[in-house]
Structures are given as C-alpha cells and as structure tokens.
Amino acid sequence: MIVWLASFPRSGNTFFRIALNRLYGAPTYVVYDVDGVAAQIGADLMDARDRPGTFDQMRDADEVYFVKTHRRRDDPVIAAEDRAVCLVRDGRECVVSWARLWTRQHADEPDYEERFAEEARSIITRTTGGTGGWGQNVLSWHHSASPAPIWVRFEDLIANPRAAVETAIGEAAPGLTPARQAELPTFGELHAREPGFFRSGTTGAHQAELPPDLHDLFWDQPDNATAMRLNGYR
Template identity: 50%
Template structure:
C-alpha cells in the first residue's frame, strides 16, 4: 500500500516526514531517484528510506509505504491511492522556495520568485496553484487535506488525524516526542528558516503579490483553501 506525502516545495513536507518518523517510527521514501533533503539534513533526521521496490510493487504490498512527492498528481498516482495533501499559503511557499533557491546569491531572489509564480509546466512540480488543484480536485476522502498552519500549531493531533484516515492500522508510539522547531533550526537554520505563517507579508514585493493573484490557477487554489488577498486565515482572522 502506498500513501503519498504530497506538497508543493517548501510547504512543510520535511517537518511532516520528521513527525511521521517520531510519532509512528515509519520512514518515507521519495518518488525521485535522489532525496536531496535527506542528503542535506541526514537520512536519520528526515526519516528517509530507499524505495524497497517499484511503485507498482509497493502499491500491492500489505505493508504501508509513505512516499514523498512534490509533483502534480499525474499518471503515476492511481485514483484510489491514499494521500496526505499538505498545503501552505502559496505566497509563503513560493517566498520560501525562492529564498532557498537563492541561498548562495541573494540578488537572484526576486528573479527566482517571479519565475516560480509564472511557471505553467503541465508535468513535474509545475506552478503552485496547478499543483495544489491537481491533488484536491476532485475531492476524495482518501486524499486528506493537511494545512501547514495546523501542522506547525499542533503536529501530533493533526498528523494523527490524517494518518487515522489514510492508514488506520498504524498506532502512534508510546512516549513519542516531536522535535521543537528551535531544535531543527539548530541543525540547519537556512533550511528551517522561519517556521510560521504569513512570511510573504515582509518578503513578497507588491508587484509580485499582484502577479501571483493574476495567475488563474493560483487564484482558484487560494479561494478553494479560503485565503484572500488581504492575508486572512481561512477562519477569517487576520494573521
């Protein structure tokens, strides 16, 4: 059995994998040939394991296999595959990814960010809105929405809720402890940058904010998730 751990880059996927490792003792493989995050942070920290077999074989196994992907939902994912769909405000995710991509040359930040906002690839990661919509439409009970805000606010409760839907046979470990964000920052404070919401407020220039909302898929995904142009949370409160 495969459970996809899906998200657009910089939406909290690594933290989710760490929580899965600490709460359930399960490791995650990746859809890619190389796990760059595990290479950077260490396989033990991330909870990385090499894929034991081809995706098709893993799908037919009685064992639960968690597989990370940043790709849009495509032909490799079957309609019946369970998934934890981790989503973050697209503005925050894009800002964070552009910062990471310009780590060694901060002058490239806005160029990277603009390119990310306007990308329209129909395969692979693609643009933020198209990626999110591919996993959330049409809605399916076995594709569970997990918001970044909820993950960082209460990781135990919200991950347990998601896992209870996609892999109800799993039980959390007695005495499981989830690392605090400050601990992760000490390991790599450039990878674990800020760890909170609304980072776009002081990192997304006004003209790029307008460009973000001008992309139809971004607008559709943001409205589907309950975000608006005034940086409000889905419950209506201001961040």
Template identity: 50%
Template sequence: MIVWLASYPRSGNTFFRIVLNRLYGLRTCVVYEVDGVAERVGSELVGFQERPDDISRMRESDEVFVLKTHNQTRHSPVRGDDRVVYLVRDGRDSVVSEAHLRSDVGTTGERSGPDLLTEERRRRFETELRQAITRPTKRGVGKWGTNVLSWSRWPRWSASRHVVVRYEHLIREPAEVVRQAVDLVLPDVPPIAGADIPSFAELHRLDGGFFRRGSVGSHRDELPAHLEELFWAQPDNSEAMRMLGYAR
C-alpha cells in the same frame, strides 16, 4: 500499500516526514532518484528509506510505503484507490520560501526579508521568486495553484483516503495534526508512546537555511508588491487561494 505524501515545495512536507518518523516509526521514500532533503538535513531525521523499483509491487504489498512527491497528479503514478496526505500552505508563503531556498538566502539562520538583503542577494531572490510564480505547468511541479488543484480536485479520490493538511495547523500542533492524518489513512497503525517530537526552533538550530522561519504570513514582509500582483495574476493561483480561503 502506498500512502502519497504530496505537496508543492516548501509547504511542510519535510516537517511532516520528521514527525511521522518520530511518532509512528514510518519512514518515507521519494519518487525522485535522489532525496536531496535527506542528504541535506539527515536521512535518520526525516526517516528516509530506499524506494523499491516497482511501484506496482509497493501498491500490492502488505507493507506501508509512504511516498513523497512534489509533482502534480498527472506527472505521478497515482491511482484513485491510493491513500493521500496532501499538505497546503498559503501560496505566497510557499513561493517566498522556495525562492529563498533556491537563491541560498537566509542560510545564517537569521530573519532575512528582502529589506535585510544585499542588493545582489535581493536580485537573485527576486529572480527565483518570479521563476517560481511563472513556472510552466506542463510537467513536474507546475505553478503553486496548478499543483494544489491537481491534488485537491482529482475526481477519483475517495474522501476516506484523501487528507488535506494545512501548514498553519501542522506548525502549531505537529503531533496532533499528524495523528489525525494517520488515523484517517492508516487507522491500524498505532503511535509510539512517549515519542520525542523536535520543535521547529530545534530544527532551525540544526539548519537555519532549510528550516528558515516556520511562520504563517511570511509573505507580508518578504513578497514585493509587484510580484504579489504577478502571483494573483495566475488563474490557477487565484482559484486555489479562494478555494482554501486565503485572503488577498
């Protein structure tokens, strides 16, 4: 059995994996050849496991395989009868966080809005931010809105097999939100009594560059106005933001 754990980058996927591992002992594999996140923050922390070569055998197995991806549905070997947990975050926060990670800004663990960056770092950050906003949609991850729409509106989904998890809820009540998602897609899997769930503050101390702020609305002091306008100018972004209720 496959459970897809899908999201646009920097939408809470890694935090969900960590809680899933601690609360249920469910490990995750990835669609990619290398799990860069597990290599960076630790395979035991995220609960990494190697992916079998044949996805069709994973799907037919009695074993549960949780499979992480950031790709759009059209670039993922997903079927309508698969189970899916899709994580969403305000697209402005996602692209800001992605740009920081890609430009290696904020690795000291301190708050690192553009007003606190050197000029060189600011340029690098804004270059990465623009590239994230205007990323081609024909393959892979695509733009934020294209990614969200591909997973949220695929017509083959069964409502009982497709769960949308909001980042703002996950950060506030991680154990409860993960429990609710697992209860829907894997109702026969019990949680581990007395599971120790790390707080975001603990994860931040582990790697402040990766677990950077963990906040809602970080775009307000980090997304330059001209790039926010560029974000909203992408039709799929505007449609997905309206669909999810994120206000302009």
C-alpha cells in the same frame, strides 16, 4: 499500500515526514530517484530510505509505504486508488520560502534581493515540469478521484504537529498506532540544526518579503486565485 505525502515545495512535507517517523516509527521514501532533502539535512531525521521495489510492488504490499512527492496528481506513477495526505500552505509563503532556499548562496551579495525577486517571479509563473505552478499543483490534488486526499494545513501542522499528523494518519492508515511517549523536535531545534532549510516555521513572511508587483503577479494567475480561495487563504 502507498500513501503519498503530497505538496508543493516548502509546504511542510519534510516536517510532516519527521513527525510521522517519530510518532509511528515509519520510514519514508520519495518519488524521485534521489532524496535531495535527506542528502542535505540527514536521512536519520525521517528515516529516509531507498524504495524497496517498484511502485506497483509497493502498492500491492500489505505494508504501508509513505512516499513524498511534489508532483501533480496526474503524474503517471500515481494510481487512481492511491491514498494521499496533501499538505497545503499559503501560496505566497511557498514562493518566498522556495525562492529564499534557491538563492541563499547569494545572500551576502549586493544584488541579492534582485536575485530573490527574479527567482520568485519564475516560481510564480511556472507552468511546466512535474511540480507546475502552486495553484496548478494544489488544484490537481483537489480534483483527485476517490479516495479523496486528506488535507493538512501548514498552519495546523506547525501549531500542533502531533495532532495534525495523528489525525491524518488515522484516516490514511488506520491500522497504525502512534507511540504516546514519542517526542517531536521543535521547529527551533530543526532550525538550529539546518537553518538554511528550516527558515522560520511561521506565517506572514510574504507581507514583508514579497514585492508588491509580485503579489499582483501571484494573484493574476487564475489557478492561484482559485486555489487560494478554495483553501481559505485571502
């Protein structure tokens, strides 16, 4: 059986994979041919592995395979009957975090903030590719057929990762039992290990980091406005 770990980039997917592996000892996989995050921060953190077979073979197996994807729900490799855990974060926070990640190599350059703003603008107006825009991506999973996705808010995951992961997995794969003595890394520990990837683990960065015109541009995208209200973000 496949359980998709779905999200728009920078919504807590990697942290969820780490906690999932620590609590359940479950390896994790990705929909992509290469796990770029594992290559950057280390496969050991979430026991990232190569897929053991085709998606159909994994789907038909008795074992549960947790597979990360940033693609929209209509991706052809995702079957209608597949279960999914969907991680969602305020879209403005995703834009800031993703733009910072993509431009971090220019952080010491005098025009860095202009580079960051341009990257943020590109992310906000994105409509193509497997990921699509933030609102497109989130709404595609909200429009999912049965079985309905299991939603995990970034804020809840950061505040109490054990509870957030156990609640989601208890619904997605009820046959699995968590290890009660398992210890989860704090976000501070992850930041110390890989500060370029694990930035802060907080909310509200968009208020100070996203220029006013990009705030307006974000809300001008109809899918963003709909998805924000649907997920309780104002």
